[in-house]
Amino acid sequence: MLPELNCQARMRQLAPKERRWLSSASTIPLGFPASSRSFRARGVATRTGKLKIRAADADTGKVKTSDVPETAPSGSAVNQLLGIKGAAAETNKWKIRLQLTKPVTWAPLIWGVACGAAASGNFVWNVEDVAKAALCMFMSGPLLTGYTQTINDWYDREIDAINEPYRPIPSGAISEVEVIAQIWILLLGGLGAAYALDLWAGHDFPTILSLAVGGSFLSYIYSAPPLKLKQSGWIGNYALGSSYISLPWWSGQALFGTLTPDVIVLTLLYSTAGLGIAIVNDFKSIEGDRAMGLQSLPVAFGVDTAKWICAGTIDVTQLGVAAYLFAQGKTTYGLILLGLIAPQIFFQFQYLLKDPIKFDVKYQASSQPFFVFGLLCTALALSH
């Protein structure tokens, strides 16, 4: 059923200019000669910025069942397990299930729980606290982020059949029933773990379960119609940034201490920086996003304005947090945070502001470590 996607209809929905772009995009080598296939793979990019491979017949706009490659032919086994592009062909169902959960995306959530635990000021390095933190990380990463990513792939399955036909769902490597079962198991597992954590922490009100329900709902409306928040640059990026920064932090903090209004406000503010980080991923995909009607910020404002919005949100947010720390008399932490912001600004001038399309990955790789340690620094400041 899935490969029978109506790509012609999709092509027709596009403006003539966009259709031309899709049809004239240069051929991208997939690690095997294009001539060995009955169609050519064309580069299309998505709102989240990754260049995707479009496998449609240029003349007919159709994806033929027989033409759809099942996997990226010369991919890597590590990429397969991490759930990133360039994954090797895999037939093991468990590995395919893992791929769907995109383990590479669990890290920020796991880090966020650590920040919340640190901010609570109550975490002790004993077996019980480590076990509690580990369960909270497992809930946030493999279970709920896994659910988020699987449901995202589920609702993107038609477009992925055009862009990345070798992904697990459009390639048919995993059946629809199995995917739906995975979504439910991860969701219910995540909610169950959240409730267990509430019981373990002795909460009168199930704070962590409430966060998990809220986060799961956000995940759903981010990916699923009719809201599909990911289609909007501001809302989609803020939803992504805030849920990756605030929700796990709140969970970790509620698990070991109390979630206070000032922490909520501060982390929501910090999430604005998360929005900026999410924009970085949009620069590579401007043409494709425009063609698909996705209003990413580079599409809406142009590259030059968007790159400044991106750097501005990241810097102003963190400088605001540093100012807050100074105002609270946490001078040392404020200074450390400033010390961590400085290299980020340096890398912005070095990469992001010079050429965000060319240097997006370099920028992320060089500046992100300073950003995440800034988060931890802020968390530790709040604990004292």
Ligand SMILES: C/C(=C\COP(=O)(O)OP(=O)(O)O)CCC[C@H](C)CCC[C@H](C)CCCC(C)C
């Ligand atoms: C699915 C997400 C990003 C992928 O976006 P996109 O489809 O544009 O990119 P690809 O083309 O590469 O697929 C992330 C969405 C995040 C979501 C809004 C909310 C996440 C919620 C947390 C996982 C919930 C954690 C709760 C817990 C800590 C209590």
